[in-house]
Amino acid sequence: MSRYKRSFASDNNAIVHPDIMKALQEANNCHVLSYGDDPFTQSAAERFKEVFGQNSEVFFVYNGTGANVTGLGAITMPYQAVICTDSSHIYVDECGAAERFIGCRLIPIPTEDGKLRPGQIQPLLHVLGEQHHSQPAVISITQSTEMGTVYKTEELKALTDFAHSNNLLVHMDGARIANAAAFLGTSLKALTADAGIDVLSFGGTKNGLMFGEAVVFFNEKLAQNYKYIRKQGTQLASKMRYIAVQFEALLTNQLWLENARKANDMAALLANEVKGIPGIRITQPVEANGVFVSMPVAAAEKLRQEYFFYPWNTDKNEYRWMTSFDMEEDDIMEFVEAVKKAMKAL
Numbered sequence: 001m002s003r004y005k006r007s008f009a010s011d012n013n014a015i016v017h018p019d020i021m022k023a024l025q026e027a028n029n030c031h032v033l034s035y036g037d038d039p040f041t042q043s044a045a046e047r048f049k050e051v052f053g054q055n056s057e058v059f060f061v062y063n064g065t066g067a068n069v070t071g072l073g074a075i076t077m078p079y080q081a082v083i084c085t086d087s088s089h090i091y092v093d094e095c096g097a098a099e100r101f102i103g104c105r106l107i108p109i110p111t112e113d114g115k116l117r118p119g120q121i122q123p124l125l126h127v128l129g130e131q132h133h134s135q136p137a138v139i140s141i142t143q144s145t146e147m148g149t150v151y152k153t154e155e156l157k158a159l160t161d162f163a164h165s166n167n168l169l170v171h172m173d174g175a176r177i178a179n180a181a182a183f184l185g186t187s188l189k190a191l192t193a194d195a196g197i198d199v200l201s202f203g204g205t206k207n208g209l210m211f212g213e214a215v216v217f218f219n220e221k222l223a224q225n226y227k228y229i230r231k232q233g234t235q236l237a238s239k240m241r242y243i244a245v246q247f248e249a250l251l252t253n254q255l256w257l258e259n260a261r262k263a264n265d266m267a268a269l270l271a272n273e274v275k276g277i278p279g280i281r282i283t284q285p286v287e288a289n290g291v292f293v294s295m296p297v298a299a300a301e302k303l304r305q306e307y308f309f310y311p312w313n314t315d316k317n318e319y320r321w322m323t324s325f326d327m328e329e330d331d332i333m334e335f336v337e338a339v340k341k342a343m344k345a346l
């Protein structure tokens with residue numbers, strides 16, 4: 001399809017899905033109001049209500065960092081704290097944007113598999129009510145996690161019940177929630193509104209969009225001041241229709257699911273093909289579209305000259321291979337051959 005080699009670095013490296021391109025093209029033949037006061041944005045917002053429930057409220061933004069920062073900004077005060085994992089995107093990969101723009105402390109918790117559990121959070125809550133300490137107010141989780149694992153609905157419910165019984169709210173970074181839903185065979189609503197999530201950053205870019213993410217609130221009170229926060233946070237798009245139509249297309253005919261399934265299937269194939277190669281160990285359950293492996297540095301470096309991908313944990317010689325909806329079985333098998341060759345050359 002292209003003269004460029006697939007990389008296994010990120011699902012952001014994928015193409016824009018042709019149906020999304022078509023939707024952009026179709027929205028490009030008329031003159032409409034800006035800042036979301038257009039029929040395309042209204043229609044997409046209705047589609048979100050169909051998918052996430054009538055009590056949900058959606059706001060479109062430009063990117064995932066913006067969704068996380070402004071979504072968290074709507075539910076925190078600067079004297080509060082957000083509990084997250086030490087591998088979370090908000091803690092590791094957003095250049096401190098949350099701390100800077102919402103002023104909250106982030107409290108990172110180490111995890112083996114990228115998942116938070118109530119038992120890890122309980123010990124942090126003894127400071128509640130103490131004026132000398134940042135007040136834990138939000139638990140932020142990532143679905144699917146940065147380690148490619150997936151919270152099951154019972155795990156989500158246990159976490160949100162625990163949070164709400166301690167007056168905390170739950171934010172979900174759903175940059176890859178579609179991959180989680182595809183893995184579990186559940187609806188997006190089951191993983192969010194029905195599981196007690198309060199605010200969701202809903203990802204589009206990794207699953208077929210050109211750009212654009214959405215912040216979804218499941219409690220209208222929490223959304224009350226969000227429009228001001230989004231504007232002040234530089235995430236209000238004047239030509240909003242071009243984000244809205246992409247989401248409308250993604251949520252039509254379950255394109256989101258088709259794309260996520262494809263990406264997951266490619267990860268499962270890759271894992272299956274490399275698991276028997278001596279010297280390679282898969283370090284995380286392969287549930288979504290990431291395969292984490294430990295392998296000799298020399299082999300990884302040789303492979304990286306041909307295929308770009310990131311080291312994940314250099315202490316453990318661990319690397320991350322991401323798959324995306326625009327990969328085909330041949331791409332995976334070609335990569336597997338290159339892995340075998342790199343291992344044999346040691």
Ligand SMILES: Cc1ncc(COP(=O)(O)O)c(C=O)c1O
Pocket residue numbers: 012063064065066089142146173175176205
């Ligand atoms: C878990 C997670 N959250 C959020 C994002 C969104 O980041 P960006 O601001 O680059 O759109 C990413 C992108 O890599 C991610 O992996």
